[in-house]
Amino acid sequence: MAASYRISGAGRFSHAKVAKFSFDGRPYAGIEGDTLASALLANGVHLAGRSFKYHRPRGILSAGAEEPNALVEIRRDAARRTPNVRATVQELYDGLEAASQNRWPSLSFDVGAVNDAFSPLFSAGFYYKTFMWPKTAWKSLYEPKIRAAAGLGVAPDQPDPDHYAARFAHCEVLVLGGGAAGLAAALAAAETGVRVIVVDEQADFGGALRFEAGARIDGQDGWTWAQGVVARLKAMDNVRVLNRTTAFGYYAQNFIGLVERVSDHLAAPGRDLPRERLWQIRAKKVVLATGAIERHMVFADNDRPGIMLVSAARTYLNHYGVAVGRNVGIYTANDSAYAAALDLKKAGVNVAAIVDLRDNPSGELVDQARAANIEIHDGRAVVRVGGKLRVNSMTVQKRTGGGERTLPIDALLMSAGWTPSVHLFSQSRGKVAFNDEVKRFLPGTYAQDCVSVGACNGTDGLAASVDEAYAAGAKAAKEAGGKAAKSAKPKVEASEGWSRGMLGAAPGAGPGTTVKAFVDFQNDVTAKDIRQAVHEGMRSIEHVKRFTTNGMATDQGKTSNMHGLAIAAEELGKPIPQVGLTTFRAPYTPVTFGSIANHARGALFDPTRRTTTHGWAEKHGAVFEDVGQWKRAWYFAKAGEDMHAAVNRECVTVRKTAGLFDASTLGKIEVVGPDAATFMELMYTNPWQKLAPGRCRYGLMLREDGFIYDDGVVGRLAEDRFHVTTTTGGAARVMNQMEDYLQTEFPQLKVWLTSISEQWAVVAVQGPNSRKIIEPLVEGIDLSDEAFPHMSVREGKICGVPTRLFRMSFSGERGFEVNVPADYGEAVWEALWAEGQKHGACAYGTETMHVLRAEKGYIIVGQDTDGTVTVNDAGIDWAIGKKKADFVGMRGMMRPDLVAPGRKQLVGLKTKDPNVVLEEGAQIVADPSQPIPMKMIGHVTSSYWSENCGRSIALGLVAGGREKMGQTLYVPMPDRVIEVEVSGTVFFDEKGERLNG
Known part of the structure; x- marks a missing residue:
């Protein structure tokens, strides 16, 4: 035992x-x-x-x-x-x-x-440098072996049976860190009445008070005070206290990501508890009280088991009641190590000696150590240790060399000073500044509404940290709308403070030595490795980091970064700030995939969105396809029909009589306000100022670089209100682009944007008999061609419910799109279906919709465009307002490369054999006999069998396509070469006479 x-x-x-x-x-x-x-x-x-x-x-x-x-x-x-x-x-x-x-x-x-x-x-x-030859061995030998050896632990090979939770929260003041400074800030903010959230990663609040046994606050020992404050905060209705919770990422606009460990500490968690909870918090003010991290000493074999940080040994003793050894040595360049020696001595643990690099250290703690008869070797260094699986001795000599002495020990504590934890501050895009006097990087220029307090701000001493934090908490709360704090700030009695410490390698591990003095323990990076990186040409600390892997372990360089930076700076002969500081990236500590994926697993991996007619479509034999997150009816097969037969029947029926199509998935945005038309002029290529209320127009949106971004029909409902439709897949991105420009480029415009995609169900009724189908059900709208021409919108009622009725078509036939509140979508569909049956109408799905629009040459953004297609490439220059002074993408589309000859243009493609249907994505060449690799001049974007045309039809992007009308091109396939003739993009009803019946 x-x-x-x-x-x-x-x-x-x-x-x-x-x-x-x-x-x-x-x-x-x-x-x-x-x-x-x-x-x-x-x-x-x-x-x-x-x-x-x-x-x-x-x-x-x-x-x-x-x-x-x-x-x-x-x-x-x-x-x-x-x-x-x-x-x-x-x-x-x-x-x-x-x-x-x-x-x-x-x-x-x-x-x-x-x-x-x-x-x-x-x-x-x-x-x-090792795995470069022979080149062929990389895939067969090196890579498999390296991948097998990579990593430390072994990833689970079974599905994760645990579940995870997620919460969103808002507060006026978010305090990150539950030490003395964090609790003081939280208390000051909470008593003003604002909403406060205070977070700490440990099971208990208190931070450094876990080991600082001598501190007294408000007449109590520090730990007791901290627990009392936590109890007070928990009793307040405006405060949320989160322990076992790590703030892993600080993002834009004071958005903080947290992970709470809910049940990892429980023996039997129970199935009702999540394992972890992801918190996503937006705060008006953030107080960073993240403390500091103690640095180790860099000396020969400093990685032996039994060698640890001074603060760790004090924590294990004062908090957990555990001595890390019975005969302990201490190696330091920092005053805080003396407090550890005194604590150990008081607990009955023998302190073999304190080895201090500094000459003649002084101060209250040093005096107390001498009074306790603890042996102090000042101006000396530990140059090596004994033992393998556990340290058993330390060899001490003068800092300048000579006078060796070996002391038996069973543990060695070390402290090279403290590094402020500026990780979250840096993630907030704040700029750190190097303080040469204390040799620390400290918060400098702030980028977000936050403040750093206490040790992470470089503030020395417990009393100064608490005072600073209390004032910052009260100020943050007041600026967020709180009242004056009621209680007095805590009174601190503590003698402990920081000293400067040291950076880099200790004597005995300097330049010219070959000892293994570890800087990064996990990745086995030594001081010698850092120097070698510099000798091999690395000048930036980021390059040194990648060459040596220093700071790239799971601890993210928390103990190693500053030492590595100091050694590199010394070797380069430059001040530390000139060498630079590595980037602090999220997450602060490792985060499980489960907490991030959360509920998004299995059937919930991606939200499934269904339209209001989904149930009806299922009952009527619909086969569904995934379109983004939507389940859409693909086609409606009757008995004995395969997909092709069903689509052929649907296409013919729509053109001969009529068809009903659920278009609810279209993106829909309301643009409202006195400057709505001005905003539309800027966002779209088309003109909008003179569009009369009640009329519609095709709208084309570009990116800033001049490429097609999205399109859709826009209806003007009133002088100050537009109903904008987007592609199904483009709804979110169009809304985002509009909001982005409204907030950053056109903030002077009085415009409000509202996503209404889910608020309106849409039934497209298309075909020669479409008006006959809707007419008996519509109230308050004159449906005659004179009163309601093509590309018009009216508001009225259908089946007794409000409707925005558009006369428009994506099929080339007379068509209407019936918009009704989503709650009535299925009822209105069934009423329209009943009327449609009187005229031989069918329900049709997305595949038929694609064929019908291709017959008319209507493009689908994202299928017939690929992010590199301009308005001219697509052949829709008519969509650009000729007299417009400005719109998003106007300058981009004038770039020389976008107007140069030879660009790919959208054209029609007819196979010489009308029964052959091209494959979408197939490449197009001018000469099939050219050697491989052939020069590709284009590709097929859309391809279908058209029952209405009696042949295959296709659209494609071809270099200089419009100049090749009537020419024969070739589509090489694995088993044959298919001849195609370049044609116009309209294959059916070229004059557009059917739009008006």
């Missing part, structure tokens, strides 16, 4: 229940409140994993989210296997089963450790 390192009476969970768990199949016992890391340390287990490249033994480095070493797999059952879980974050529960990773056959004996012996072959950048 492993020896216990639990200190009787220490920590905050001494009376908690026992929780049994296993690690690599071996049983252990911890207590409720432990993390897996603290429970392992309580059992004397320091060896927790193996490194990525060299498979070196690694121990627990930290006590929080910055942990790079102790990554484990948590197993609940065969399907619930989660790799790369940080043992420092995983809360212990009874029955927890954990396993180490990246080792074989065992953690203590790993065959992969042979890589360490061959480390000279795996130096920085070896990936880019």
Whole structure:
């Protein structure tokens, strides 16, 4: 049985229940409140994993989210296997089963450790220089092997049985960080009455108060004060308190992404609880109180199990009641290490010595350490350590060399200072600035409405941090509409503060040394690797990062980035700011795919949208196709019909009598306001000012670069109101483009945009008998050709419900589109269907709609255009207002390359054999006998059999197409070459006489 390192009476969970768990199949016992890391340390287990490249033994480095070493797999059952879980974050529960990773056959004996012996072959950048020859070996040998070796844990191979939740929230003040500063800011903001959300990634609020045992706030010890504040906040109706919640991303307009761990800490979560909850929060003000991260010391073999950060050891002692060793050494360039020595001494742990790089350190904590008879070696460095699977000694010498002394230890604590956690500030697009005096990057220029407080702002000392945070919280709340805060700011009594610390490699690991002094533990990046990157020409820190992989591990360089930057700057002989800082990208810590995918799995992977007539269509034999997220009736097959027979029948019926088509999926947008016509003039190529109310016009929208973006029919309902239709797939993007330009380019216009796609069901009644079908049902609208000509819109009633009735056609026949409130869509369809049966009408689907429009040469944006088609290419120059001064895309369409001869133009294609139907996407060539690869001059965009034309028809984009009218071109296929004749795009009723019956 492993020896216990639990200190009787220490920590905050001494009376908690026992929780049994296993690690690599071996049983252990911890207590409720432990993390897996603290429970392992309580059992004397320091060896927790193996490194990525060299498979070196690694121990627990930290006590929080910055942990790079102790990554484990948590197993609940065969399907619930989660790799790369940080043992420092995983809360212990009874029955927890954990396993180490990246080792074989065992953690203590790993065959992969042979890589360490061959480390000279795996130096920085070896990936880019080793696998280049022979070229043919990349696919057959190198890539499979590299992919097999890549990664640390093994991804689950079964579907995730857990479920996840999602919430959206708004607040006036969002406080990120639940330490003393964050709680002070939240309390100040909450008492003004505004909505406040306060977030912390730990199970309990308190932050650094978990280990700062000497702090007193408002007459209480710091931890007790923090729990009291949390209780007060939870009791307030205007406050939401979220623990176990990580803010992983800071996006535009104060939009923050959070992931809450809901049940990972529970032994039996129950099926009603989600595993995680994704929060998406929009805040008026954001207070960043994200603290700071302690840096390790860069010296030879600093990665041995048993070597950890000073703050981690204090956390395990003061919060969890666990000593990380019985004879502990400390290596530092920072005052905070002395507080750890005093805490350990008080708990009965022997402190072998404090090794301080600085000459003659001074201060209250240093004086207390000397008074406690703790041995201090100032002006000295740890140049190497002993032990393999756990550190057992440290060798100390003068900083300038000589005077070696080896001391036995069973743990080594290190602190090179503190790095403000500016990750979220940087993600907000704020610019950090380097403070040369304290050697830290601090928040500089703000890009969003946020403020950094406390340690993440570089503020030294607990008292100063709390004062700054309380003032910032009150100010943020007041600016967001709150009243004056009622309570007095907290009074802090604490002697602890930061000292400058150091950056880069310690003596003994400087230039010219060959020792393995690790900068990035997870990726095995050493100080030597950073220097090699510089020697091989890397000048930007981003290049150094990619060449060495420093900071590219799951911890995102939280402990390694500053050391790597300092070493590179030293080697380049430049100040740190000139070398640059790597980009902090979301997520702040790893986020599960489950939390992001959330409900979007299986049948819910993509929302399924159904029109109001979906049920009716199912009953009448419709076969459906997916059009974006919509289920649309593809065709209506009768007994004995296949798709082709059904479509042929539908096409003929529509042209001979009539047909009904559900067009509800069309995008619909209302453009309303005194400047509506002016706005339409700017957004579309067509003129709108003189379009009379009650009339419609085809509308063509371009992108800024001059290419076709979307099209649709627009009806003017009144001087200040337009009903705009878009393609089904273009509804969202057109709305977005309109909103974008209205808010950024034309904000002076008095215009309001409303998406009404779901508000109106649309029934298209097309064909010679269309007017006869709708006439008995329409009230208040004169349907005569004189009163209601083609391309008109009227408002009235149909079947007793309001309607916006358009006279328009996408089939080339007399046609009407009946818009009614969506709740009445099915009833109106059934009434129209009943009338249609009197005239031999049919229901038709999207395939017939495509054939009918192709017969008339009507384009479909996204099918006959591909994002590189201009108005002239499509042959619809008539859609451009000749006297217009400006519209979106006007300058783009005048670019020389868009008006150059030889561009692909939309033309008709008739196969020489009328029975042959071309394949859409097939390439077109001028000479089929040319050698392969042939020069392609175009491709087929639309192709169908037309029963009305008695032959196949097709549209295609062909280089210089309109100049090739009547010429023969060729479509090479695997089994034959198909001859086609270039023709006009209209195949049926070229004069358009049928539009008026």
